[in-house]
Amino acid sequence: MYIPILRLWAPFAIIFSIGRVLGGVFELGERAPSNTGCDALKKRFPNLVFFSGEANYTLEASAIWSQQALLSPVCIFVPFNVQQVAAGVKILVATNTSFTPRSGGHMPVRGHASTQFGVMIATTHFTQKTITKLPNKLGYNYLSAGPAFRWQEIYEFLDPTGFLVAGGRVSSVGSSLLLGGGLSYLSSTLGWAANNVVQYEIVTAQGDVLNVNKNHSNDADLFYAIKGGSNNYGIVTRYDLRLFPSTAMYGGTIVWPANATRQYLDAQKYFILPGGGSYDDKAAVMPNFNYNPQTGTPSSGTVLLYNAPVDKPKALENFTAIPVESGGAKVQSYSQITGTTSGYAPRTLRWSFYNTAILSSEDTMDIIYNTTTSLADQMLKKTNCSVGSAIQPVTVDHLKAARAAGGDALDLDPARGPFVIALIFVNWHNAADDTLIKSYTDRVLASIERQAKAKGLYYPWLFLNDAGVTQDPISTYGYGKSLPRLKAVSRKYDPSGFFQKNVPGFKLGYELHGY
Numbered sequence: 425m426y427i428p429i430l431r432l433w434a435p436f437a438i439i440f441s442i443g444r445v446l447g448g449v450f451e452l453g454e455r456a457p458s459n460t461g462c463d464a465l466k467k468r469f470p471n472l473v474f475f476s477g478e479a480n481y482t483l484e485a486s487a488i489w490s491q492q493a494l495l496s497p498v499c500i501f502v503p504f505n506v507q508q509v510a511a512g513v514k515i516l517v518a519t520n521t522s523f524t525p526r527s528g529g530h531m532p533v534r535g536h537a538s539t540q541f542g543v544m545i546a547t548t549h550f551t552q553k554t555i556t557k558l559p560n561k562l563g564y565n566y567l568s569a570g571p572a573f574r575w576q577e578i579y580e581f582l583d584p585t586g587f588l589v590a591g592g593r594v595s596s597v598g599s600s601l602l603l604g605g606g607l608s609y610l611s612s613t614l615g616w617a618a619n620n621v622v623q624y625e626i627v628t629a630q631g632d633v634l635n636v637n638k639n640h641s642n643d644a645d646l647f648y649a650i651k652g653g654s655n656n657y658g659i660v661t662r663y664d665l666r667l668f669p670s671t672a673m674y675g676g677t678i679v680w681p682a683n684a685t686r687q688y689l690d691a692q693k694y695f696i697l698p699g700g701g702s703y704d705d706k707a708a709v710m711p712n713f714n715y716n717p718q719t720g721t722p723s724s725g726t727v728l729l730y731n732a733p734v735d736k737p738k739a740l741e742n743f744t745a746i747p748v749e750s751g752g753a754k755v756q757s758y759s760q761i762t763g764t765t766s767g768y769a770p771r772t773l774r775w776s777f778y779n780t781a782i783l784s785s786e787d788t789m790d791i792i793y794n795t796t797t798s799l800a801d802q803m804l805k806k807t808n809c810s811v812g813s814a815i816q817p818v819t820v821d822h823l824k825a826a827r828a829a830g831g832d833a834l835d836l837d838p839a840r841g842p843f844v845i846a847l848i849f850v851n852w853h854n855a856a857d858d859t860l861i862k863s864y865t866d867r868v869l870a871s872i873e874r875q876a877k878a879k880g881l882y883y884p885w886l887f888l889n890d891a892g893v894t895q896d897p898i899s900t901y902g903y904g905k906s907l908p909r910l911k912a913v914s915r916k917y918d919p920s921g922f923f924q925k926n927v928p929g930f931k932l933g934y935e936l937h938g939y
Contacts, residue, residue: 461521461543462499465512472508474500484546489596490532490775492858495939497524497544504549506625506633506661513659514631516543522926524938525659527571528598532775533893535937536929542938547571550661553581562622562637565667571599571660576766578665579759588670588758590620593710593727595762596769602663604888604897604930605652605834607845609675609729609761612705612819614668615826616834618651625662626650629918637664638830649913652833652901654888655929656910657917674737675729675761676753684746685713688724689789691742692815696784696844701739702817706731709743710765712814712849713793717800717807728753729761773851774858778865778892781818781883782876784842789815791881792846795871803864809852811864814890816845833910835902836885843883846872847890865892888930899933907933 466473474481476496484500501523503509516523522542531537538544550570557565567589569578576595582588590608592601606617614620623637624647636647650657680688692711695701701709711726728744730737733755736744744753751764782788792813800811823838848868850861876882884904886897899907911932914924924931928938 459498461516461519461523464515464519465499465501465543468511468515469501469503469508472502472504474502484526484544484548485538486771487526487546487548488529488538489771490534490773491771492774492776492855493532493534493537495535495538495540497539498542500544500546502546502548506627509545509659509661510627510631510633512545513627513629516926517629517631517920517922520926522928522938524928525655527600528574528596530597531600532777533891533937535893535939539928539938542926545659547659547661552662553578555585555587555667556664561639562664563639564622566622566664567667568662568664569599570662574598575601576759576762579762582667582670583757583759586670587667589665589667590614590617591665592617593762594765594768596766599660599663600655601889603650603652603654603660605832606889607816607818607887609708609710609727610668610731611822611825612702612708613731613821613825615822615829616651616832618832619826619829620666621651621663622666623664624650624660625664626658626660628658629920629922633661634658645913646917648831649833649910651831652888652898653910653913654898655927656898656914656923656932658923670758672733672755672757673729673731673761674734674740674753674755675727675758676756677725677727677751677764677767678743678746678748678753679723679725679750680746681749682722684749685722685724687746688713688726688743689793691746693786693789694742695739696788696817696842697786701742702784702819702842704737704739705819705821707737707739709740710814710816711743712812712847713796714810714812715797715800716810717797717804720801722797725751727761727765773853774855774861776850776861776865776892777847777890778849778869778895779845779847779887779890780869780873780876781843781845781885781887782872783881783883784817784844785879785881787879788844788881791872791875791879795875796848796868799864799868799871803860803867807852807857807860808854809850809857809861811848811850814845814847814849816847818843818845833898833901833906834885835906837903840883845887845890847887848872891930891935893937894935895930896933896935897930 575592
């Protein structure tokens with residue numbers, strides 16, 4: 425939408441001396457904030473490092489989408505180029521200073537895009553957007569983009585060129601979507617968004633600047649691991665994204681009235697079932713329902729897209745047949761379609777994302793909807809909040825396209841059938857409700873998974889882009905078989921395990937947060 429068990433390997437022995445491990449969660453909570461790394465950075469880059477009270481510090485620290493995720497780094501480093509990033513990383517590693525890179529700031533997980541204990545590295549100035557056409561060494565037309573972008577900027581930049589990239593579906597989301605795999609409206613033909621990155625410029629823990637692509641045999645393992653491997657291998661300072669021809673297409677954002685919720689649930693059920701609209705690779709939806717537990721009022725809506733200039737295509741007919749409360753869809757440019765998602769942009773609420781996965785079936789939609797709303801009625805009647813789910817289809821052709829493009833760290837098998845990612849989200853206002861919201865979400869996930877397992881519908885994988893604090897998505901890659909390979913790549917490029925111990929995020933076998 426838009427909306428474990430710890431396994432230690434050798435370099436992690438020091439973890440217990442600097443933090444706490446709770447199940448599959450590693451907290452930096454017992455590490456006192458230290459100015460050592462910040463002081464060293466300030467000495468080397470006096471005009472690029474900012475402390476609390478300075479205007480630039482406030483600007484960067486507040487560039488976070490979910491208000492729950494706002495923290496106060498000891499300092500903020502705002503480099504202009506990759507050489508400064510590399511030098512800064514060397515300083516922070518030498519001083520054993522925790523840091524977190526921040527690009528778009530859309531990650532709602534508290535303590536991932538910001539930190540309470542070390543340095544935020546803000547990629548604000550990495551705004552490059554250049555096109556390289558064939559012939560070239562990579563063998564594709566591609567767009568080089570610095571990580572500061574939001575996807576709407578990319579699509580508007582490309583509109584006049586007749587090209588398109590496989591990227592984020594919500595206008596205000598940033599580049600780090602690519603590090604978790606990334607869903608695209610084009611996924612059924614192109615796979616994960618990450619499958620269409622043809623080269624990364626990345627700064628490793630040793631301060632090396634590498635240009636990583638499939639043609640470099642020395643780092644082909646790193647090219648594979650970054651595709652879904654999150655921030656475990658370095659700081660990406662440039663993405664080279666494959667370009668595809670683009671024409672006008674059908675799409676837009678639609679909101680339905682409360683009394684149409686049953687029609688929406690049925691429309692999506694038939695969309696994901698065999699022979700439904702999701703079996704047309706040109707069709708894509710980004711649907712969600714919301715529920716207000718104080719009033720008992722549901723609502724629902726979707727972004728529709730059909731990758732051809734066809735008005736109201738048959739693949740989407742169950743959605744377009746529902747009377748609309750607001751919004752609409754028509755044949756227009758890709759950037760005009762994604763521009764209709766701007767309603768997700770405001771940074772005024774506290775947000776929580778968690779997810780699970782369920783095979784597509786007759787029961788899938790009702791399991792998710794009924795569980796989410798009934799538990800909200802039980803637990804959140806007095807809470808000023810909205811709960812809901814974005815139920816995101818993943819087709820067999822999507823997974824085949826991912827493998828055809830060279831594969832990725834997620835490593836999901838098309839033969840295991842189509843499924844949906846059930847993003848369970850909550851937005852609310854009051855920090856005093858944080859613990860209650862977490863309890864609610866835990867119960868929703870446990871109930872959905874219990875019902876799915878009982879019906880043989882459970883899909884044993886977590887989507888990193890929509891995962892929440894305490895979830896461990898990378899351990900589910902390849903249905904549990906990818907982790908040893910990903911750890912081996914980490915040992916090769918980060919022998920001391922610095923990014924595993926000191927850089928918050930979804931780590932290789934656990935979750936680490938900086939608060």
